[in-house]
Amino acid sequence: MKSVFFVLSFFLSSVGYAQQILSPNKKIKLVVEMQPAGQKGLSQVYFKVLYKSKEAYIEVLPASPLGILREDQQFTSNLKLIGEGKPVSVHDKYEMLTGKRKLCENFGTEKTFNYQNDSKQPLNITFRVYNDGVAFRYTFPNRSDSSLSIKDEATGYVIPEGTARWMQPFEQSYENFYPLSTSGSNEKNSGEWGYPALYKVNDQSLWVLISEAGITRQNCGAKLNNKQNTNLYKVSYPVAKKDMHGGVVSALPWKSQWHVMIVGKLADLVESTLITDVSEPTAFKDTKWIEPGSAAWVYWAYNHGSKDYQRVIEYIDLAVKMKWPYVLIDWEWDTMTNGGTLKDALNYARSKGIKTLLWYNSGTEWLGATPVDRLLTHEKREKEFSWLREIGVSGIKVDFFAGDQQAMMQYYIDILEDAAKHNLLVNFHGATIPRGWARTYPNLMSTEAVYGAEWYNNNGILTDKAASHNTTLPFTRNIVGSMDYTPVTFSNSQHEHKTSFAHELALAVVFESGLQHFADRPSAYYDLPEEPRGFLKNFPTTWDETKLINGYPGEMIVIARRKGKLWYVAGLNGKDTEQTLNLTFNFLGNSGYSFQIFKDGIDTKAITSETRSIKKSNTLQIQCLPRGGFAGVISEKGSSTLK
Template sequence: MKSLFLALSLIFSSVGYAQQILSPNKKIKVVVEMQQAGQGGSGQVHFKVLYKKGSAYIEVLPSSPLGISREDQQFVSNLRLIGEGKAVAVHDKYEMVTGKRKRCENFGTEKTFSYKNPSDQPLDITFKVYNDGVAFRYSFPNRKDSSFSIIDETTAYVVPTGSERWIQPYNQAYEDFFPFSTTGTNEKNNNDWGYPALYKVNSQPLWVLISEAGISKENCAARLNNKENKNVYKVSYPSAKKKLLGGAVSSLPWKSQWHVMIIGELADLVQSTLITDVSEPSAFKDTKWIEPGSAAWVYWAYNHGSKDYKKVIEYIDLAVKMRWPYVLIDWEWDVMSNGGKLEDALGYAKSKGIKTLLWYNSGTDWLDPTPVDRLLTKDKREKEFSWLRSIGVSGIKVDFFAGDQQDMMKYYIDILEDAAKYHLLVNFHGATVPRGWARTYPNLMTTEAVYGAEWYNNNSILTDKAAAHNTTLPFTRNIIGSMDYTPVTFSNSQHAHKTSFAHELALAVVFESGLQHFADRPSAYYNLSEGPLNFLKGFPTTWDETKLIQGYPGEMIVIARRKGKLWYVAGLNGKDTPQTLDLNLKFLGNSEYALQLFKDGADTKSITSETKSIKKSGTLQIQCLPGGGFAGVVSSL
């Protein structure tokens, strides 16, 4: 009894207070507590997250520090709790133009904790605890005319020791692999890691995906760093770079971006819309002009832009034959030759009923593909966007952004706002990962921020890693927003494929993107047999519903997406050995259905087609080659 009393005394002396916030379904519990001297600092706020499995709560995030610092003062240690808001129910319904689900609905509990630092300055920390995750952010609520700098956060995520994790080493284009690790070791980039960060809670069937959302012009974009402790991932801000400031500069009041943790089983993560749930609603009401769709893309096959008029015409003709509404005219369109100029290509596309998208250099000073420096200022954008509308262009692809600094965040948002005025769709390349802007600015169709098929042009690494990489992306990068991987390539560009033709066909379903750029040369599509060819014709790029059927990062995925009354299904084998994938049909209704299935044939370059009757109660076992896969369409009988 004496030892128990001593243990309890230590607990209560180290924790000043502890408040709980529960999700509406009671599955997720957040505990906010004040750590006292000798236990992680004096008066420092910590939080931990638990998830209910059966009758018990499992700790998915051990006690982790909170705090933020301005240039003039810190809000980390010696904080005093001065008030707590009431727990408020959150219930939001909205529709997305792009994404994994058209109609979104979320339920959560919101609570704000108010603190003061030793200088008697206020800090609020607001938590939203949803049925599928947790979001929190900092705010300075007082008003002051002068500007100030936010230089750092103490926020960190303490990952349980030994956790399996998949996180990409940071680079400003977010083009890297998500290597499997149990140690968190990163020899690159000073132990900087890019969002999103996925980890599995030890032996439990529970997963956490960490990212952020709701970034405004008042924020920079953050990353993670575990240099000090391999299991502690600290939120860190980008440093100053050339003309770009580090941290964030603003006036009061100020709010940070939302720090987001999606939590649950793998299906909960894949199907979650939490990134857009916590983002601001649409900035404009009229979205009827926004039309997502598939596009033919000239760059991949030739590792070059759109300088050659005759090749551009070939891709316009491909879009016509495949019933894809768009063609992307890539870099060097301003010096187009060999039979015609840009205006000729645009006129030809219009005569064929094909809409056009044009590429732009963001204005970088380290790469100079043209056109360059036409968007850097508002006056330049207004002039360029007005001209684009006058010549009938439907959208832009903007490439080569310079980093995650606040100036770049403002630049992204300025482009989206100005493009919307002229009814232009936007695709960001060489860019930061999605952070919820697709809800606020629904003309944002997709973002690259992925080690995609374009890398077959650059070196041979993807040849051996593609299958495992393609089965990791649905559990990491693609969860947080549309992903312009530029998939479904059957021929070889500069370096060879090892994935099968059926695997490549399946990427159209597995990878979600509001603009799906089909990257291969026209002949590669024309040479497909009738079934796979028709499967790709008029392919949808927006979905009413998404269901994860089966999967594990780097090993396999089976997924189903609904468009109207049709279900599109697909599976990928991420291993270099044969594997059987299970297509459980419980996502269907009680009717009878027909499945048109395309799967691996005798070798990687053959696809077998078959049609069969199926029911909700059934499960299909589909044999896949190493790096193989399958795709199909389910329709009611």
């Protein structure tokens, strides 16, 4: 028996060993293998991903390295495979309160490989191959009450030179562009890239989006680094900074975050819920108090907070007239003057049936924005959140987070858990990207982590880049979770728009966010023609279904989202020249439908409205101005439409 085990162990740990895992629909194949790694005959675990197109499998990720480093042990080279689990079926089925789809369902196959390093210390790597992608994570299964430092990973993604990619140079606020590149180098970048990262498999209509999910208190947030090899994007942990460790410190057992690759056609990526599929189920059962919705937002138009009581009242009145359930009272509410205080503003909102959200500084001293340091400890949060419920506030916006270190991940989770105890909604700004928390903590309504409309206030860069940027975000940032871009602005703040009014109107549909903060001044909405203004009234911010109709990053997008019996449809022209967008209706049933459409008029400030009869077999060609767009709503004939 011992000799049989020896032979099996030798076979499993040999360099030529390879295992395959197939998705349930057989479209995605993951291969795990051992390859030589450097000198001295050492070996390393690699994985690669293939996708079945017609009758053949196409390589969408070449062989890429796996491994992880602890301060006391390395688990990168010379790992020995000592065993493997049987393939297990995975079936994720759950409901979301926010996001692109209410009912989420995905199927996968899970398999765990058991390794030992040179010191005979164990490492497990668990793979899940879903119908729309791949996820994997590391586990240290043995037990230790002493804390250990997990410093770094050898995990990497090989993206060959010449591959078209859309990646964001890393900033801790994730507020940057996703420029198209066919090279891994960037003169303006230090070799660090933020999630999510999108690339196209060359000469194929296949795409891959790389990100991560399932962050717990045992994890930090990672990023990608290709400083050593421009074609190898290595997973890297944040460095230590003031009062925060770099990497992870934890007792054992320990599990990493899920490393996620969404794979398929562009529609597969846009419609995927893989980020929440691999995340933990909801941490609390009572969710009846959670109500996503649209909000009027005071900051954008004046590049200032909520110190002016009279201005806050104007936005409460805007919410009333537009039938939006919320108003966000931004920074400086603690020093509100000009005829009233915060208490007066809250009482006024309550008298009008409008719910309120309050801004908080996470605890930094950036910009002198107040209030500061009311949430940093559990005791402070309990005091503040109890007070908020007493005065009738429905949620908080927390701004200015300081990185992706483990301590910051713990801080995010602490805020979400403590807020939920007091029935408070949460919106994170100046923050990390979504990593699946909206499933675990459904009171998380949205996250910024985007170069959004707020940047019209800061400099003039967005003016020329907005259209292309707006048609890139649906294929990058917004795939991984709700995005608080603060869209639909028609007037100019500090810097001008070049996008058309119809383009701006379409952003309400194109950009998904559980709290959709409509950012312009009240007069901009009042001055809209009656039909497009009606389109924005009672606007839904959660969706039963999402369908990508057509699109290409940076060039254009046409998307449809269903709420109940209504389909909201929108398209954006990301180019500086006119473009015709094709709208097909094969997502509809076999009935007759009425389509109310708002599109570019004779110039960028004009919106034309019309209603036409359509059916599933129709195709509309919609001519868009440079940086233009369209939006509309589809209702089954005989049912109610916009009011």
